[in-house]
Amino acid sequence: MSTAAKYATRQITDQAGRQVHFECLPQRIISLAPSLTEIVYALGAEDLLKGVTDYCDYPPEARNKPRAGGYSTVDVDQIGKIQPDLILAGQIHLKDIVPRLEALGYPVLVLEPSTVEGLLETIRIVGKCTGRAKAAELLAESLGRRTDFITAKIASLSPENRPSVYVLHECQTWKTFGSDTIGDTLIEMAGGYNIGRDFGCYYPYPAKEDIKLKNPDIIIAETGYGDNPREPLNIALGEPVLA
Known part of the structure; x- marks a missing residue:
C-alpha cells in the first residue's frame, strides 16, 4: 500500500484544538513561522517545503525557499501562486489569516506550543503530516532526554537563587x-525567573522604565532575523536604561 493511500482521510488535531482533514499526504507545504520551518528541516522533510516567511533563515538553506510574506504580514496572493496543500501557521495567524486561507480551500494547522511538552507534540504533529513520524519520535525523545538532564541539575535551586531574566524580543x-x-x-526550566511574566501573558510590551525597576540579572537579546539581525543586541548593549 502506498504512503498516500495509508494516509487517506486522516484528521489531525492542531494546537488550537481544531480538526484539520487531509485526503492524502501533503506534498506542497508552506511554513508561516521560522520555528516551524526549522522543525520541517530537522525532520528531513525540506523537500516538501515550497514556501516560507521572510524571517525563515535557519538552516541557511531555508533562505533559498520561495517567500510567502512576513511572519505577521502574510502574502495571501503569493500563497495562491504556490498552491500549497498544507500551511503551517502560528497563534498570531488564528484570528484573521487562518479564516482567509481556509476560505480559499487551504488546510491550515495552527502550531504554537507554550511548554516543552507542547513543543514535542508540535514535532510529532509535523512528523505525522509529512510522513516523518519515526524521525519526529526520535527527535522528541532526544529533546526529552536533554530536558530531563537540565531540570535535574537545577531541581534543588531555591527561588531566591534564581537569576531574573529579561528577553528583548x-x-x-x-x-x-x-x-x-x-x-x-x-527560562524557568533553565533555572531563571522570567520578569516578562510580571508584565502579562503571551507577548507583553513593557515600558523601558518598568524593565529598569525590575533590575534583571540577565538580559537576553534575540538576534539573527530581519534586515538588521544584530539590532536587538546593539540596543541592549547601548541603551542607557539597560546599562
Whole structure:
C-alpha cells in the first residue's frame, strides 16, 4: 500500500484544538513561522517545503525557499501562486489569516506550543503530516532526554537563587515573553525567573522604565532575523536604561 493511500482521510488535531482533514499526504507545504520551518528541516522533510516567511533563515538553506510574506504580514496572493496543500501557521495567524486561507480551500494547522511538552507534540504533529513520524519520535525523545538532564541539575535551586531574566524580543517595542509562552517555560526550566511574566501573558510590551525597576540579572537579546539581525543586541548593549 502506498504512503498516500495509508494516509487517506486522516484528521489531525492542531494546537488550537481544531480538526484539520487531509485526503492524502501533503506534498506542497508552506511554513508561516521560522520555528516551524526549522522543525520541517530537522525532520528531513525540506523537500516538501515550497514556501516560507521572510524571517525563515535557519538552516541557511531555508533562505533559498520561495517567500510567502512576513511572519505577521502574510502574502495571501503569493500563497495562491504556490498552491500549497498544507500551511503551517502560528497563534498570531488564528484570528484573521487562518479564516482567509481556509476560505480559499487551504488546510491550515495552527502550531504554537507554550511548554516543552507542547513543543514535542508540535514535532510529532509535523512528523505525522509529512510522513516523518519515526524521525519526529526520535527527535522528541532526544529533546526529552536533554530536558530531563537540565531540570535535574537545577531541581534543588531555591527561588531566591534564581537569576531574573529579561528577553528583548523586539527592540522597537520592548516586546518580551510573558507567561504562557515557550520562552517563559525555557527560562524557568533553565533555572531563571522570567520578569516578562510580571508584565502579562503571551507577548507583553513593557515600558523601558518598568524593565529598569525590575533590575534583571540577565538580559537576553534575540538576534539573527530581519534586515538588521544584530539590532536587538546593539540596543541592549547601548541603551542607557539597560546599562
